[in-house]
Amino acid sequence: xxxxxxxxxxxxxxxxxxxxxxxxxxxxxxxxxxxxxxxxxxxxxxxxxxxxxxxxxxxxxxxxxxxxxxxxxxxxxxxxxxxxxxxxxxxxxxxxxxxxxxxxxxxxxxxxxxxxxxxxxxxxxxxxxxxxxxxxxxxxxxxxxxxxxxxxxxxxxxxxxxxxxxxxxxxxxxxxxxxxxxxxxxxxxxxxxxxxxxxxxxxxxxxxxxxxxxxxxxxxxxxxxxxxxxxxxxxxxxxxxxxxxxxxxxxxxxxxxxxxxxxxxxxxxxxxxxxxxxxxxxxxxxxxxxxxxxxxxxxxxxxxxxxxxxxxxxxxxxxxxxxxxxxxxxxxxxxxxxxxxxxxxxxxxxxxxxxxxxxxxxxxxxxxxxxxxxxxxxxxxxxxxxxxxxxxxxxxx
Amino acid sequence: xxxxxxxxxxxxxxxxxxxxxxxxxxxxxxxxxxxxxxxxxxxxxxxxxxxxxxxxxxxxxxxxxxxxxxxxxxxxxxxxxxxxxxxxxxxxxxxxxxxxxxxxxxxxxxxxxxxxxxxxxxxxxxxxxxxxxxxxxxxxxxxxxxxxxxxxxxxxxxxxxxxxxxxxxxxxxxxxxxxxxxxxxxxxxxxxxxxxxxxxxxxxxxxxxxxxxxxxxxxxxxxxxxxxxxxxxxxxxxxxxxxxxxxxxxxxxxxxxxxxxxxxxxxxxxxxxxxxxxxxxxxxxxxxxxxxxxxxxxxxxxxxxxxxxxxxxxxxxxxxxxxxxxxxxxxxxxxxxxxxxxxxxxxxxxxxxxxxxxxxxxxxxxxxxxxxxxxxxxxxxxxxxxxxxxxxxxxxxxxxxxxxxxxxxxxxxxxxxxxxxxxxxxxxxxxxxxxxxxxxxxxxxxxxxxxxxxxxxxxxxxxxxxxxxxxxxxxx
Numbered sequence: 001x002x003x004x005x006x007x008x009x010x011x012x013x014x015x016x017x018x019x020x021x022x023x024x025x026x027x028x029x030x031x032x033x034x035x036x037x038x039x040x041x042x043x044x045x046x047x048x049x050x051x052x053x054x055x056x057x058x059x060x061x062x063x064x065x066x067x068x069x070x071x072x073x074x075x076x077x078x079x080x081x082x083x084x085x086x087x088x089x090x091x092x093x094x095x096x097x098x099x100x101x102x103x104x105x106x107x108x109x110x111x112x113x114x115x116x117x118x119x120x121x122x123x124x125x126x127x128x129x130x131x132x133x134x135x136x137x138x139x140x141x142x143x144x145x146x147x148x149x150x151x152x153x154x155x156x157x158x159x160x161x162x163x164x165x166x167x168x169x170x171x172x173x174x175x176x177x178x179x180x181x182x183x184x185x186x187x188x189x190x191x192x193x194x195x196x197x198x199x200x201x202x203x204x205x206x207x208x209x210x211x212x213x214x215x216x217x218x219x220x221x222x223x224x225x226x227x228x229x230x231x232x233x234x235x236x237x238x239x240x241x242x243x244x245x246x247x248x249x250x251x252x253x254x255x256x257x258x259x260x261x262x263x264x265x266x267x268x269x270x271x272x273x274x275x276x277x278x279x280x281x282x283x284x285x286x287x288x289x290x291x292x293x294x295x296x297x298x299x300x301x302x303x304x305x306x307x308x309x310x311x312x313x314x315x316x317x318x319x320x321x322x323x324x325x326x327x328x329x330x331x332x333x334x335x336x337x338x339x340x341x342x343x344x345x346x347x348x349x350x351x352x353x354x355x356x357x358x359x360x361x362x363x364x365x366x367x368x369x370x371x372x373x374x375x376x377x378x379x380x381x382x383x384x385x386x387x388x389x390x391x392x393x394x395x396x397x
Numbered sequence: 398x399x400x401x402x403x404x405x406x407x408x409x410x411x412x413x414x415x416x417x418x419x420x421x422x423x424x425x426x427x428x429x430x431x432x433x434x435x436x437x438x439x440x441x442x443x444x445x446x447x448x449x450x451x452x453x454x455x456x457x458x459x460x461x462x463x464x465x466x467x468x469x470x471x472x473x474x475x476x477x478x479x480x481x482x483x484x485x486x487x488x489x490x491x492x493x494x495x496x497x498x499x500x501x502x503x504x505x506x507x508x509x510x511x512x513x514x515x516x517x518x519x520x521x522x523x524x525x526x527x528x529x530x531x532x533x534x535x536x537x538x539x540x541x542x543x544x545x546x547x548x549x550x551x552x553x554x555x556x557x558x559x560x561x562x563x564x565x566x567x568x569x570x571x572x573x574x575x576x577x578x579x580x581x582x583x584x585x586x587x588x589x590x591x592x593x594x595x596x597x598x599x600x601x602x603x604x605x606x607x608x609x610x611x612x613x614x615x616x617x618x619x620x621x622x623x624x625x626x627x628x629x630x631x632x633x634x635x636x637x638x639x640x641x642x643x644x645x646x647x648x649x650x651x652x653x654x655x656x657x658x659x660x661x662x663x664x665x666x667x668x669x670x671x672x673x674x675x676x677x678x679x680x681x682x683x684x685x686x687x688x689x690x691x692x693x694x695x696x697x698x699x700x701x702x703x704x705x706x707x708x709x710x711x712x713x714x715x716x717x718x719x720x721x722x723x724x725x726x727x728x729x730x731x732x733x734x735x736x737x738x739x740x741x742x743x744x745x746x747x748x749x750x751x752x753x754x755x756x757x758x759x760x761x762x763x764x765x766x767x768x769x770x771x772x773x774x775x776x777x778x779x780x781x782x783x784x785x786x787x788x789x790x791x792x793x794x795x796x797x798x799x800x801x802x803x804x805x806x807x808x809x810x811x812x813x814x815x816x817x818x819x820x821x822x823x824x825x826x827x828x829x830x831x832x833x834x835x836x837x838x839x840x841x842x843x844x845x846x847x848x849x850x851x852x853x854x855x856x857x858x859x860x861x862x863x864x865x866x867x868x869x870x871x872x873x
Contacts, residue, residue: 333458339445340466347533348469369468380484381473382461390465 081118085125089133097122208261334389341393366394444530446523448752450515452563453483453556459522460488460552467529470494470543476551477628480579483556485628488525490532491547498547499784499804500776502769503636505549505733506762507629508644510584510723512558513575516740516754517644521552523755524762538763546769549636554625555584562745572647572744582623585645586721588630589616591729592657593720605670606797609634609730629723630730637802638733640769640810642682643723648697648739649689650706651679656713656722656737664705667714669728670797673812674772676710679736681768683709685761697742713737732799734810772811773832775843777801777820785846788822808839820844826852 088096101118104110110118209232216225239253248256348365373387382390445466451459464471472494475484487505489495497503506524508517528548531539542548553559555578562575577583595605609616609630616622616630653675658665669675683689690709696702705715713719727735741754777788784805791798792809793816801807801820809818811834821827825846832842847855 336445336458336462337465340462340464343466343533344468347467365468372468376473379475380478381457381475381486386461 081121081125082129084122085129088122088126089129333386337386337390338393341390345397362394362397366397369394444526446526446530446755448519448523448748448755450519450563450748450751451522451552453560456518456522456552456556457484457486460486460525463488463525463529467532470532471525471529476632477624479555479557480624481557483560485551485554485556485625487549487551487632489547489549490525490528490543492544497636497802497804500774500806501545501547502639502774502808503547503549504766504769505551505636505638505641506644507551507554507641507723509553509559510555510625510643511576511645511744512553512555512560512578513562513571513573513744514644514646514740515559515562515745516646516751517738518553518559519751520644520740520755520758520762521550524759525550525552527759538767542763542766546766548766549638554629578623578625580623582626584623584625585643585719585723587621587623587626588721588723588726589619589730590657590721592655592725595729596659606729607731607800630726633727633731633733637806638727638731639808640678640765641727641733641735642765643735643737645737645739646741646744648701648703649686649694649709649742650703650716650739651683651689651710652713652716652724652737652739653679653710654713654725654728654735656719656725658714658718662718664702664717665714666705666712668712670795671728671734671810672712674810675734675736677812678734678765678768678810679710680708682736682738682761682765685764686757688757689761728797732802732808767837768810769808770839771837772809772834772839773816773818773842774806774808774839775841776805777807777822777844777846778805779825780845780847780851782845785822785825788820788825788844788846791819791821793817793819812836818842820846822846824848824850 084097084100088094097119101110101115105112105115209228213225213228216228236257239248239257242248243250243253345362345365370391373382373390376382377384377387445462447459449455460473464473467490470490470492472489474487474489476487477485479485491498491501506521508521509515528539528543532543557579558575558577560575561579562571565571565574591608594603594608597603598605613634616627622630654669654671655667657667659667686709688694692708703711703716705711713722713724722737724735724737727733740758746754777785777790779785784801784803786801786803786805788801788805788807789798790801790807790809792811795811799807799809807820813834813836816832816834817829818832819827819829825848828844828846830842830844832840834840
């Protein structure tokens, strides 16, 4: 119910709102925006794609994009690592790794820390491969090592790629840890979404939020804490999704999340101030009462926030409220529109008789809606903001 | 790729996070404001139908919501602008919105042409939402209606008047404020008075239908016509409407042509040639409205004269004479049969009563819609199968013709009986067919007309054949 209310309450879409969104000072520093924001999926497939570009001609005919096993199952992270290791082994050239990784780094698809991790894993895999081969085909292995012993890298039992990474990578350690925790440092492995309280790693990227979390008493307000964590993680995933699908650039995603954290800081500060003044007027309230007050004041905050946005919007419209009717806030209108769109999509999904329902409907629908919305604006049936809002809603589906 | 769209989405996210956090976990909000209460009540109304008065912005939003929910079967368009610049919005519902499918009849509902007669306006907004909802639920009646008809709904022909009426303070609205348009013109007296012309023609000979053809230019140049009136006239000329209803308030009755008395007196039953079908149409509305068809219902006001009311219906002129009204204009300028429905004793009743007005009128509105599928319908084509537009379809015994539309399609509403239908067009030989018409559905009757030149060719050939035969026999 809380989630529903949240969704229903805060879908503030009009463009004007973006200016209303609190932006803390000093976020203009571009260097901060160089932290890449990667989505979860791409690493596996990105590497495979990069590799596939290179090895297109060599890959087996039934696996042209290099993304599947021979039996058709998709590659896992381990597979990818293994593939790279194998490739290095077969071509006897650690440059394979360099090329792939530098490409990924240049595209901003992985971070340097991830590159390091990848390197480690590939090295490990390569080592295993060599040992295996050494056990089975000792003569062949000796031949190849004698051939390549001048190249840095493939000595049995001691495979490190780090020696030659100096050109490609710079080792920045301490500063990067915070920035990189947002990324999938945990993984080349896919992660199932368990939002346990202990899993704060990604959330460390939000210092203010993180502090807030820590400040909540785990025992007494466990549920609230959990909800907060879930909300943040959902948001992070959502932003990652948007980056993945190209709706926003990685820089924008990062900027957004930074703004969000600052906003939370602001709200927290306001809330605490309000609590402080409230508490001053009361004599030693019991802890349970205090938490109840907190909840109440946050609702006031919400109401204030709503009203603030509401009045911002209303002043630009010439609607007079009289006994004959009441005017909608933009939120109510957007809610109504969203609800209508939702029903439409539901119905379309049920009634599409052609195969491959979802993709077909939505892309055609999107085009149609865009066209119609523009036509309606031209005819005075919709105003520009409504049209953009409607188009935006459809583009997120 | 990124840019404003992405930023907006991010704002959405942020708001979600902030709001979700601030609201806490699943808690009801104690002591919410009155505005919050209204919003919640509104959202909890039946299926998106909010039983409240809609001002112009809300009217627009309500129609947009219907369109967004039912994009596959709806389309919003405008017929023009009111004097103060508000769009005369129409929402169209059909299985192929924006397109006249040959053979598919066109229907319209028009409300609130008197701005202070508010119930019709609201009922039509509710109706649009209802049709959309029921369609998606698979309600067979509604699905069939929408597949077989093109339904146009104009909740307000006088949005300026409504704003004036609605802005009045207090619960009681004036009997007159907001009735006319922003120029002070009573729109239901503003249409060209074709009744007068017809009455003259009846005496001296002359047509009693499609009189507009000669008057189109005059209409465009007539400075006395309100922009709303002009908009509607063009609308009627552009779309081959078959059936229509014009929603009013101030009484409770279904009124049918003619509205103007023949003799010029104040009250006099003045029947039109299609009196029989009009009575049936009016009854098809009133009989489903319990209040309207209640025989023991007292008149709306103590001294009202409702002696002309029968089964919740009345001939317009018998009740009181109305010159220049939209109802008769439809009948005499086009194929469209229109009745006037008075929905409420009170012109602008309190908001709380809207739900019960909907309950009282819901079935009538649907049943009246279904009347369009009665009588006879079909196509008029030439011998090559090409449509003949503007062909005349006349019915023996009924002195009123309809004409075929652009695709040669026509629809002729008739009460049950046996008829002789004749299709004719300039340059073609007329054809007459006998038809037995049930109550419903409409009987299909097509005509293939032979042109004069074709007939001449035929006759020539016949002649040649005969000559050939003769010459052979007689050895020429």
